[in-house]
Amino acid sequence: MEYVKDNTRYIEEYAEKLVKHYKEEVIEIYKEYIKDTARTSSNRRDYQGVCHKIRRYKKIVGKPKQLELINELIALYRKRPAFLDELGKIKK
Incomplete structure (x- = not known):
């Protein structure tokens, strides 16, 4: 868990293994990781990622x-229509 805290990009890889023992921490790290990724996205391909x-x-x-x-x-990203479009696809 300490490794994932220091290297949040590995949360996707280890989340399933860690969630049993560290559920709240895993959820928070994963959420922040996604928000950080969204913050740096700038095109449709990034948004799909x-x-x-x-x-x-x-x-x-x-x-x-x-x-x-x-x-x-x-x-947060009302001014990114392509991102809103991609988010709409998974919201259904």
């Missing part, structure tokens, strides 16, 4: 938490 991460996030946290994150990203 963020959405792929959100789909994997759902397997760890469930649909309600996934929708909560999607709505948060929609509110």
